[in-house]
Amino acid sequence: MYDLIIIGAGTAGISAYKEAVKHTQNLLIINDGPWDTTCARVGCMPSKVLISAANRMHGIQHAEETALNFEGTIDTSKVMAHVRQLRDRFTAATLRDVNQWPDEHKISGKASFIDSSTVEVNGSQYQAKAFILAVGSTPAINAEWQQTLGRRLITSDQIFELETLPESLAVIGSGVIAIELAQAMHRLGVKTAVFARSRRVGTLSSPHLQNLAQQVLSAELDIKFEILPESIKNTAAGAEISFIENGQQQKITADYVLAATGRRSNLESLNLQKICSDFQDLKKLPIHSDTKQLADLPIFITGDAFTAAPVQHEAAHEGKQAAINCLNFKNPAKNKKLTPLGIVFCSPEMASAGQSFQQLTKNKIDFITGFASFEKQGRAIVLGQNQGGAEVYIDRKTHQLLGAEMFCPAAEHMAHLLCWMIQQNATLEDILNQAYYHPTLEEGLRTAFKHARRQLR
Template sequence: MYDLIIIGAGTAGISAYKAAVKYTQNILVINDGPWDTTCARVGCMPSKILISSANRMFDSQNIAQVGISTESSFDTTHVMSHVQALRDHFTTATTKDVQSWPKQHRLSGKATFINSNTVEVDGEHYQAKSFILSVGSKPVVNQEWKDILKEKFITSDEIFELKKLPSSLAVIGSGVIAIELAQAFSRLGVKTTIFARSKRIGILSSPALQALAQQQLSKELNIYFETLPISVNLIDRQVELNFKHDGEQQTERFDYLLNATGRSSLLNALNLDKIDSQFSDIKKLPIHPQTKQLVNLPIFIAGDAYTDTPLQHEAANEGRKLVSNCLNYPKIESVKNLTSLGIVFCSPEMAIAGQSYKQLYEQDIDFITGFSSYEKQGRALTLGKNIGGAEVYIDKKTRKLLGAELFVNSAEHLAHLLCWMIQQEITLDEILEQPFYHPTLEEGLRSALKHARRQLSSI
C-alpha cells in the first residue's frame, strides 16, 4: 500500500509530487495522457505567445499614437509555427522534469476507483492510505455542433495546432479564453466575430468598468452580445452560422468555430460512485471548499478538477498544501489561503485583486469605491495606452483595502501590487504613505486611493 497516490500530472499533481517526495518514497503518480500541464500545452503559455505576436503587430500598425509614421507590411505566415515551437519548448521542459522522477513513481494509464483506498489501472489494483485527485478539466464541447462541423469545430485544446492562421473565426463565449483568443486572432488579421450569451465580457464585475470594457473592446471586435447561433451547418468546408440579432435573422460563414464556453471537470472519469453512490453527480460532490477534502475521506481534490478559481498558481499551491493533509490525516488544514488574483490578457488587460465589486456587494459589506480614469493619466498618455480605469474598494470601518478591479494597460503588474497589499491587510492611509514614482502607471492607483480617502473624509 502506498502512502499517497496522486492521480493526474498537471500543475497541481506535479506540485504535489515534488512536495510529497521530500517526506516519502512510497508514492505513485498515475497519469492518463501527456505528462505535461494544461498551462504549458494548451493554456497559459501558447495563448500568451499568440497574444504577444498579435500585440506587437497591433502596436506597429498604430505607432502613429506616439508620433511615428510608417508604411509597414506584415507577413503572418509563420505565426502559428512560432507559437508551436515556443509552446513545445515549455512542454519539453516540463516533460523532461517529470522523466527525471524514479520510474517506480510514475504510471501511465486511466485510473478508476474500486473503493475508497483502491484504484484500478489496466486491470491492476493499487492501494493507498490517501489520494490527491488532480485530473484537471477539458473544454466544454457542444457535441451536436461537433458532429456537424467535424474538424471545423475547435476548442482551446486544438486551436494552437492550426498550421496557419484562418481567414475568419467565429468565437462562442465572452469569458477569459474567448476574449483573449478572439482579440489576438483579430489583431493578426483574422476576421473574428464573438457570439456572447450575455451582455458581459471578461471577468469584471464592476458595472462601471464592465461598461468601459464593452465599449472599448467593441470598437476593435465584432461582438454580438446576448446572441448565440440558432443552428450550424458545414457548407463548402465553411462553418455557416444562423442567428438572430436585433430582431433580424442573419447568416454568416467562417473558416472555423472556436467553442470557448468554459471547461468541465474530468473527475467523472474516476468512477467515484464506486466509493459512494452519492458521488455519481460530480457537480454535487461534498468537497470542503477550504480543505478540498471529499467528505471525511483521505481523498483530496486539487487544481481545476474542482474549483471556482481555475488558476495555475492556485493549483500549484493546493498541490503542495494538500500533501500535508494526506500525510498527516486525519489532521486537516485549509489550503485556500491565497488572496484572490485574476488576470485577463486582453488589451487593455483586466484584473481583479482580492474581493470583486460583486462579492463585496453580495456580502453586504460597507465599502466605498475609489476610481481613477486612465484616459488622461500621464504615463498612460505618453505610452499611447490611455484607455480604461481602475477601482479600489475600501472598508469604511477598518479603512483596509478589500479588493480592486482594473481595466488598464499593464493591469497584470498593478494587480500584483494590490494583491500583496491586501494580503498584508494594510490600511488606505498606510498605502498612501508608500512611494509612487513619477511618471508611472502606479500613480493612477494613487489617484483612485486618494479618491477613496476623500470620500472617507467627508463621512
C-alpha cells in the first residue's frame, strides 16, 4: 500500500509530487495523457505567444499613433509554426523535470476508483492511505455541434495545432479564453465574429468598467451581444451559422467554430460514486473549502478539477498544501489563502486584485471607489494606448485597500503591485506615501487613490 497516490500530472499534481517526495518515497503519480501541463501545452503559454504576435502586428499597423508611417503587408504564414515551436520549448522543460522522477513513481493510464482506498489503472489495482485528485478540466463542448461540424469545431485544446491561420473564425463565448483568442485572431487578419450569450466580456464585475470594456472591445471586434447561433451546419465552404440579429435572420460562414464557453471538471472520469453513492453529482461533492478535503476521507481535490480560481499559481499552491495534508489527513491544515489575482491578456488588459466590486457589494461591505480614466493619462497617451480605466476599492472605516479592477494598458503589472499591497493590509495613506515615478502608467493608479481620498474627506 502506498502512502499517497496522486492522480493527474498537471500543475497541481506536479506541485503535489514535488512536495510529497520530500517526505516519502512510497508514492505513485498516475496520469492519463501528456505529462506537460495544460498551461504549457494548450493554455497560458501558447496563447500568449499568439497574442504577442498579434499585438506586435497591431502596433505596426497603427504606427501613426506615434507619428510613424507604415506602408506594406505583413506575412503571417509562419505564426502558427512559431506558436508551436515556443510551445514545444515550454513543454520540453516540464517533461525534462518529470523524466527525472523515478520510473517506479509514475504510471501512464486512466485511473478509476474501486473503493475509497483502491484505484484501477490499465487493469491493475493500487491501494493508498491517501489520494490527491488533480485531474484538471476539459473545454466544454456542444456534442451535437461536434457531430455536425467534425474537425471544424475546435476548442483551445486544438486551436494551436492549426497549420496556418484560418481565413475566418466564429467564437462562441465572451469569457477569458474567448476574448483573448478572438482579439488575437482578428489582429492577425482572421475575419472573426464573437457570439456572446450576455453583454458581459471578460471577468470585470464593475458595471462601469464592464461597460467601458464592451464599448472599447466591440469597436474593434465584431461581438454579437446576447446572440447565440440558432443552428450550425457543415458545408463545403465552411461552418454555416444561422442567427437572428436586430430582428433579422442572418448567416455567416467560418472556416472554424471555436467553442470557448468554459471548462468542465475531469472528476467524472474517476467513478467517485464507487467511493460513496452520494458522490454521483459532482456539483454537490462535500468538499471543505478551507482544506479541499473530500468529506472526512483522506482524499484531497486540487487545481482545476474543483476550483473557483482556475489559474496556474493557485493550482501549484493547492497541490503543495494537499501533499502536506495527505500525510496528516486526520488533522489537515487550512490552505493559506493567496490574495486573489486575475488577468485577461486582451488589449487593453483586464485585471483584478483582492475582492472584486461584485464581491464587496454582495457582502455588503462599506467601501468607496476611486476611479482613474486612462484616456487622458500622460504615459498612456505617449504610448498611443490611452484607453480604459482603473478602480480601487477602499474600506470606508479602516481605509485599507480591499481590491481593484482594471481595464487599461499594463494592467498585468499593476495588478501585482495592488495584490501585494492588499496582502500587506496597506491603507490609503500608506499607498499614497509611496514613490510614483513620472511619467509612468502607475501614476494612473495614484489618480484613482487620490479620487478615493477626496471622497473620504
